[in-house]
Amino acid sequence: MKNLLILGGGTAGTMMANKLRKELKASEWQIRIVDKDPLHYYQPGFLFIPFGIYQPHDIVRTKKEFLAPDIDLLINEVEEIKGRENKVLIKGGQELPYNVLIIATGAQVVPEETEGLKAELWHKDIFDFYTFDGSVALSKKLETWEGGKMVINLAESVIKCPVAPLEFTFLADAYFTDKGIRDKVEIIYVTPLSGAFTKPKATRILSKLLEEKNIKVVPDFYLQRVDNERKVIISYDEQEVPFDLLVSIPVNKGADVINRSSMGDEDGLNFVPTDKFTLQSKNFENIFVIGDATNVPASKAGSVAHFEAEILTENILSYVNGMPMEARFDGHSNCFIETGYGKATLIDFNYDTEPLPGKFPWPVLGPMGLLKVNRSNHWGKLAFRWVYWHMLLTGKKLPVSTHMSMAGKEVEPAKEEEVLV
Amino acid sequence: METLVNVPALATTEEGYLKNHKEWNEDWARETAVQYGIDLTDKHWALLRWLRQKNEEGVALTIRKVANSGLADIKQFYQLFPGGPLKVSSKIAGIPKPVSCI
DSSP, X not given: OEEEEEEOOSHHHHHHHXXXXXXXXXXXXXXXXXXXXXXXXXXXXXXXXGGTSSOGGXXXXXXXXXXXXXXXXXXXXXXXXXXXXXXXXXXXXOEEEOSEEEEOOOEXXXXXXXXXXXXXXXXXXXXXXXXXXXXXXXXXXXXXXXXXEEEEEESOSXXXXXXXXXXXXXXXXXXXXXXXXXXXXXXXXXXXXXXXXXXXXXXXXXXXXXXXXXXEEEOSOOEEEEETTTTEEEETTOOEEEOSEEEEEOOEEEOHHHHHTTOSOTTSSXXXXXXXXXXXXXXXXXXXXXXXXXXXXXXXXXXXXXXXXHHHHHHXXXXXTTOOOOOOOOOOEEEEEEEETTEEEEEEXXXXXXXXXXXXXXXXXXXXXXXXXXXXXXXXXHHHHHXXXXXXXXTOOOSSOSSOOOTTBOOOOOOHXXXXX | OOOOOXXXXXXXXXXXXXXXXXXXXXXXXXXXXXXXXXXXXXXXXXXXXXXXXXXXXXXXXXXXXXXXXTSOOHHHHHHHSOSSXXXXXXXXXXXXXXXXXX
């Protein structure tokens, strides 16, 4: 019996287990997932919890219920990956041997990376919404908050779901408007990047949303510390932004076990060096990496994990059959962006193509619009929760191509100046 | 500061990022640095070469990653490239603008 071991039973790990279980004979391959948490959180739902759009019970299930029979789920903590010995050491001292290992240990927020972030005001006036506890605590705070300066701050630019902070900002504007206290709330978006939007077409088309919603943007602000006493955030170049309520997106890192196993990228953020096309680990040929755990320059998002899962299933099957791995991930990402008041926009892009305007998934018909702000996109986002639980996790095919398609996208002719040079 | 003459202009984006990183050369980098009031020292050059190498490897760069390179900590990186250090150093290194997905 051969062993296929998967570390992490989140979106990516669950999809991989279910997809490979359909392909690998149960008489030949044991498939086992190790994860410390028996619960599966619908992470896109964390965004909606603070505003009461989803309730906590809407976004929590057990991991077990999404796994096909003949997949073994072990609830335990991984101590160390021993790549040279083809073994994983788990808490309690047991060693799990593997023929093929998939690392799907994800990314986590680490507020401890920033001085003063997780201190006296944590979960009093400072919150995150990238964790279940954080988003639930923030929902309680917002119920009674009477207004003031709300600062949304990204501590770092490489984060899980990079559009979520912007969606949070838009939803906050709508939430306070509905409550009748928008005039008492100042919303300030503080980012280490050069603006809330950074890609040319998205900037041109969507920047007006910020003005329309009266959101102030502070760019080029790289958070060094939080002064809890004075209630200000301070950057490395000593800029200060005062807050009454700080919604923080803390530094993101990969799992601690990556660090304990000395398998992280040299930058110390615990993401695993991975071939960005094949998704094979750069250091061990029988280790593959998927989802937020990789260091590939794609968004850390569920849609990316989904497109990667299609590619990785093919490549692992080639690998175990001794064939060359021919499937190539193109960096495809597809994200709904809530803009408030029952509307949303949608972006679809890959390693080489920036988000472009157009229709999705079908040219002309849509029904969803790329870089358009409309109701169909919002319905698409809400419907996605059902798709996630019932189709995505269980490994069913979705009607969206794995590689990014140019069909339906509007490509403008090159500008004159670009033609001249 | 040495005055550079006859450095051929290279095509840049509206925001001043080099369009084709392969056209980059050291004279152009020196000239571009001057526009930001920076006289390039060995420390600058080490960082610029590191940035170019990481870009070649397809790494999404952040200030924290630069600091973990061991070449400069975050405060020093700010001192070497005042303003937005990653933005300014990326322009001088001739690599693309640091971006998010949108």
